[in-house]
Amino acid sequence: MTVTAETTAERKHTEVAVGVLIRQSDGALLITSRPEGKPRAGWWEFPGGKLEAGETVEQALRRELQEEIGITIENCIAWKVTEHAYSHALVRLHWCKVTQWSGEFEMREGQQMVWQQLPLQVQPVLEGALPALQWLSQERGLPFDASTYVTAEVKSRAANA
Numbered sequence: 001m002t003v004t005a006e007t008t009a010e011r012k013h014t015e016v017a018v019g020v021l022i023r024q025s026d027g028a029l030l031i032t033s034r035p036e037g038k039p040r041a042g043w044w045e046f047p048g049g050k051l052e053a054g055e056t057v058e059q060a061l062r063r064e065l066q067e068e069i070g071i072t073i074e075n076c077i078a079w080k081v082t083e084h085a086y087s088h089a090l091v092r093l094h095w096c097k098v099t100q101w102s103g104e105f106e107m108r109e110g111q112q113m114v115w116q117q118l119p120l121q122v123q124p125v126l127e128g129a130l131p132a133l134q135w136l137s138q139e140r141g142l143p144f145d146a147s148t149y150v151t152a153e154v155k156s157r158a159a160n161a
C-alpha cells in the first residue's frame with residue numbers, strides 16, 4: 001500500500017471504544033470518573049478504553065468494561081465515531097450504546113460511578129465526551145450547554161497542570 005499523508009495522519013489516532021450504558025428502567029446513563037494516574041484523573045467520562053491490536057470495537061469494549069467496572073456487556077450497538085485532539089493524544093472514539101449487561105458493578109480501578117439523567121450533575125466532563133452528550137440530549141429533546149460541563153476555569157487549570 002502506498003503511504004500517503006492521509007494514511008500517515010490516520011496512524012496517529014488512538015482508537016478508543018466507549019460505552020453509553022443506558023439503564024432500561026429509566027434511561028439513566030452510566031458515568032464514571034477517571035482513575036488516579038491517568039491524564040485528567042477525576043474527570044467524568046463514559047466507560048471504555050483503547051483498542052488493543054487486532055480487537056474489534058465490541059471486543060475492546062467488552063474487555064475494558066470487564067477489567068474496569070466488572071460487568072459483561074451483552075450487546076453493543078454501534079452509534080457514532082468522533083475525534084478529539086488533546087495535548088497528550090489524538091483520539092478516535094467509537095461510541096456504542098449498550099442496553100444489556102450481566103454481572104455486578106465493581107469499580108476495579110478505584111474510580112466512581114454514577115447513574116445520571118441529562119443534563120449531568122457531575123463535572124468536569126472530558127471534552128471528547130461532549131458530542132455524545134449533545135446527541136443524547138437531542139435524542140431526548142433536551143437543551144445542551146457544553147459550558148456547564150467544562151468551565152473556562154477548569155479548562156485553564158487542566159492546561160496549566
Ligand SMILES: Nc1nc2c([nH]c(=O)n2[C@@H]2O[C@H](COP(=O)(O)OP(=O)(O)OP(=O)(O)O)[C@@H](O)[C@H]2O)c(=O)[nH]1
Pocket residue numbers: 016017018038044045046047048049050051084086089091093126127128129
Ligand atoms: N473512556 C473514555 N475515554 C474518553 C472519553 N472521551 C474522551 O475524550 N476519551 C479519551 O479516550 C482516551 C481513552 O483512554 P484511556 O486512558 O481511558 O484508556 P485505557 O483505559 O485503555 O488506558 P490505559 O491503557 O492507557 O491505561 C483518553 O485519551 C480519553 O481522554 C470518554 O467519554 N470515555
